[in-house]
Amino acid sequence: MEIKRDQYLNQLIARQNNGLVKVITGIRRCGKSYLLNTLFYRYLLNCGVAEDHIIRFAFDSADDLSLIGENLLVAQKKGGADPEYFVKYIRSRVTDQEMYYLLLDEVQLLDSFETVLNGYMRRDNMDVYVTGSNAKFLSSDIITEFAGRGDEIRMYPLSFSEFMTVYTGDKYEGLTQYMLYGGIPMVVLRDHAEDKARTLEGLFREIYISDIVMRHRIRKPGELEDLLNVLSSSIGSLTNPEKLKNTFRSVKNSKITAPTIKRYLDYFEDSFLLESAVRYDIKGKAYIETPKKYYFTDLGLRNARLGFRQFEQTHTLENVIYNELRRRGYHVDVGIVPTLEKGDDGRLVHKQLEIDFVCNLGSQKIYIQSAYSLPDEQKRRQETRPFKKIDDSFKRIVITRDIVPTFYDDDGILTMSAYEFLLDPESLEAKAI
Numbered sequence: 001m002e003i004k005r006d007q008y009l010n011q012l013i014a015r016q017n018n019g020l021v022k023v024i025t026g027i028r029r030c031g032k033s034y035l036l037n038t039l040f041y042r043y044l045l046n047c048g049v050a051e052d053h054i055i056r057f058a059f060d061s062a063d064d065l066s067l068i069g070e071n072l073l074v075a076q077k078k079g080g081a082d083p084e085y086f087v088k089y090i091r092s093r094v095t096d097q098e099m100y101y102l103l104l105d106e107v108q109l110l111d112s113f114e115t116v117l118n119g120y121m122r123r124d125n126m127d128v129y130v131t132g133s134n135a136k137f138l139s140s141d142i143i144t145e146f147a148g149r150g151d152e153i154r155m156y157p158l159s160f161s162e163f164m165t166v167y168t169g170d171k172y173e174g175l176t177q178y179m180l181y182g183g184i185p186m187v188v189l190r191d192h193a194e195d196k197a198r199t200l201e202g203l204f205r206e207i208y209i210s211d212i213v214m215r216h217r218i219r220k221p222g223e224l225e226d227l228l229n230v231l232s233s234s235i236g237s238l239t240n241p242e243k244l245k246n247t248f249r250s251v252k253n254s255k256i257t258a259p260t261i262k263r264y265l266d267y268f269e270d271s272f273l274l275e276s277a278v279r280y281d282i283k284g285k286a287y288i289e290t291p292k293k294y295y296f297t298d299l300g301l302r303n304a305r306l307g308f309r310q311f312e313q314t315h316t317l318e319n320v321i322y323n324e325l326r327r328r329g330y331h332v333d334v335g336i337v338p339t340l341e342k343g344d345d346g347r348l349v350h351k352q353l354e355i356d357f358v359c360n361l362g363s364q365k366i367y368i369q370s371a372y373s374l375p376d377e378q379k380r381r382q383e384t385r386p387f388k389k390i391d392d393s394f395k396r397i398v399i400t401r402d403i404v405p406t407f408y409d410d411d412g413i414l415t416m417s418a419y420e421f422l423l424d425p426e427s428l429e430a431k432a433i
Helices: 006-014 032-046 062-067 072-077 083-093 113-121 135-145 160-164 171-181 193-216 221-232 241-252 258-270 299-305 313-327 377-384 418-423
Strands: 021-025 054-058 100-105 126-132 150-154 274-281 286-296 331-342 348-361 364-371 395-400 414-417
Touching: 006 021, 006 032, 006 150, 021 032, 021 113, 032 054, 032 100, 032 126, 054 062, 054 083, 062 072, 083 113, 113 126, 160 171, 160 418, 171 193, 171 299, 171 313, 171 418, 193 221, 193 258, 193 299, 221 241, 221 258, 221 299, 241 258, 258 274, 274 313, 286 299, 286 313, 286 331, 299 313, 313 331, 313 348, 313 364, 313 418, 364 377, 377 395, 395 418, 414 418
Parallel strands: 021 126, 021 150, 054 100, 100 126, 274 331, 364 395, 395 414
Antiparallel strands: 274 286, 331 348, 348 364
16 A cells, blocks of 8 residues: 655655755655655656666665675674765766766765765756755755755655545544554554554664664663653653753662753754754743753654553644644744733732744744643633733634634634644635634
């Protein structure tokens, strides 16, 4: 069964022959290789590109490395495949002045890949597309090494809309399954719950953790895994390295330091396992760098980390909404609204109200609250209260898992169901029903 990834395929098509290196980044097993080597490859063939003018090469493939005289294990030990061998191989494949398409998988496993790709950008008959699974190897290097000539396409696991194209049940049960097992394609295509759980646990054990430990030469992997467990239990909660250090000290009698925790957090983000959202003072128009909230790129991985024992749906829905906003290209912060209100004793008290997401895309700004359920008017007032303290005119939306029609209230606040939001890519422009 094939899962279409039209959002990302169309991004590649739009960037075709633009003179830049197209870099597809994202967590491992989210579908980058399939996008590049199957979907985009098929598109090129259908457009009439000759097969011998499409060069596909995977740097984590023993068979492909053997084509250039390299051994996979040897290449890994020495820090990457030899660029001279690879350049020589490409030179032997490019035999005329017609356009050649280079589809290079896991290019960070090629030593000095930035220099190699820079060289190909100077060729008028080379259009280069690469994938990679590590932010520091690719995203930062695009900025420093490619000098504006790199074009990043960030790929995520399946969206709920993509998930529903292969799910056979209704959207209500589908969202429960999606929140539980996530959107890693190979997991979604498993038939049974036991298979899905076992696959997720295996991915964590054999790929994600081992990648970080090997890449960064972690001496105490147990601490790294303990930190990941703590974060898994507290998605959507504000935290920082100092707070986490104190947790380790009180619960595990650990002497891990705040700088070490900060480094581990960076490793999780660099591998695309987690993303962080910083706080933004809406009235003061200032960012507050700490504490932050952390969200999992894939909730199935988060739940597998906890042995599927802690399925807390309120914060899980919040994580799903965060991922969908990021997938749609929004920059997402946590909103803080400072207020001055009377306390129980009648005195004025400074308070900070929180808005789950402040979403920015170009000149567009949207404020969003995630509310798993709105059972009564009191709960609704609680969720919309921070909105009423904002003195600008940007759209304010409450997203709930309740089955509700899309409507605006008297204060201009839009309420919609999570199903409407997740399944309709234009939902944030919704009109009242």
